[in-house]
Amino acid sequence: MKKLFVILGAGLLLSACSKLTKENYELLEMGMSQEEIQAVIGKPDNCSETLGTKSCIWGSEEGKNITITFIGDNATTFSNDGLQ
Incomplete structure (x- = not known):
């Protein structure tokens, strides 16, 4: 039971340190x-490539x-959801 509380506590601490902020x-x-x-925001969780983007x-x-589209190596569009 103590192990469960330690894991939950560590998860809360890590989520508090998120770079995904407004x-x-x-x-x-x-x-x-x-x-x-x-x-600024760390490594992406997922990327996909299509026709040079x-x-x-x-x-x-x-x-x-946060979702960002790159053309070449330059950011061209940004969107976000749920940031505070």
Whole structure:
């Protein structure tokens, strides 16, 4: 039982340290490279590529997330859901 509480507590601490915040989202700018984006919000959870464009999502598609589309290595579109 103690182990369960330790795991739940660690999960809460990690979620409190998330880089997926409204403040960090507002730091993102068009033209930034994926490396520059990752310096602000960390590595993406999922990326897909189609016809020279790359779409990456940070967070979960069902919950809090940031989605960025890159053409070449430059960010071109941004969207977010559930950020506070």
